[in-house]
């Protein structure tokens with residue numbers, strides 16, 4: 001685990017304090033427990049800088065949320081846990097700038113707390129773009145988001161928002177107003193959707209005026225969700241977190257479907273999704289390109305001689321060698337597609353200014369792989385690859401067939417070769 005984050009738990013019940021400590025440790029926090037207001041005061045006066053606190057609203061020596069005011073006065077972001085579920089207490093807690101308040105009702109409370117603590121950690125990597133022409137409305141939303149540790153970018157209108165999206169590729173959510181100069185919120189949302197799919201970027205629309213009619217128009221134009229500007233805090237945080245989580249789940253499913261588990265390269269299915277779009281772009285840019293099929297020589301012998309685990313290591317080493325090789329020459333070439341098609345077979349799609357350079361690179365790659373030594377137990381395994389290449393002649397599937405034929409030729413003529 002990365003270094004633990006200091007957290008203060010203020011809780012007079014020993015069993016509850018130890019449950020919170022356990023949950024917090026699992027989420028990456030190092031916990032100090034204070035069982036009273038007085039103990040919390042002493043700990044906060046010490047030199048330790050707490051980055052988070054969970055605070056019991058009702059303590060024997062502070063029965064009306066004074067401990068919450070104490071942690072907030074030390075600028076420690078705070079989550080309030082309370083046994084009181086009445087609306088008056090809720091109002092009193094939400095008036096303070098707390099991260100969240102959690103009624104101690106059922107075991108779900110602690111599951112929710114665990115999720116919230118992990119979320120606060122992962123939120124540090126998530127950027128949210130807030131678009132509103134009113135600086136006070138913008139800064140209110142930003143303040144709420146900062147409480148949950150999100151990274152923030154701001155824009156005054158849709159046109160500025162589109163520029164920010166280009167600048168910051170880590171933006172995962174846009175929160176936008178509707179009535180703005182230069183570009184309305186609905187137009188902004190539809191412009192975003194021309195450039196970014198829903199699984200790349202979520203959008204929550206906000207508006208004060210005529211909210212019910214606007215919500216469906218926003219959704220029709222590509223927003224994921226809608227909130228009236230008079231939202232309640234819990235609703236705001238639930239929608240923000242839910243939209244980010246949904247995008248993350250979809251991305252995780254896409255990763256599982258597209259990435260080869262052993263090598264981390266894209267798989268055959270993903271290659272066939274990406275390659276046609278790439279060919280289109282390359283042709284527009286009038287660049288040269290080629291496809292190479294690459295197969296490890298006598299791979300069965302590696303498995304037979306050293307075992308399947310050694311074979312896996314050789315496959316992984318080949319993938320790493322290809323990735324490193326093209327990463328090192330990236331400054332002269334755009335990112336290539338490197339896929340594991342199955343077993344010990346790979347497919348490369350490379351492109352650049354001229355064919356001669358690409359041909360040279362493939363020959364260099366073959367030589368580089370022949371020098372790789374894979375350490376397995378007390379042995380070093382060396383091996384070679386055969387490569388078949390097809391150049392920018394026609395359709396993708398025709399090129400793959402041609403590259404396959406050329407690969408067969410390389411194998412037939414002695415292996416450790418590149419054929420065209």
Ligand SMILES: Nc1nc2c(ncn2[C@@H]2O[C@H](COP(=O)(O)OP(=O)(O)OP(=O)(O)O)[C@@H](O)[C@H]2O)c(=O)[nH]1
Nearest residue numbers: 295296297298299300301303308309311312343344
């Ligand atoms: N370790 C390991 N072996 C695999 C994997 N996928 C396929 N294989 C093995 O790879 C071997 C491929 O052998 P062959 O197709 O006969 O080819 P080869 O021995 O590489 O011979 P040539 O291609 O003719 O040079 C088979 O023994 C498969 O069981 C894998 O993911 N891991």
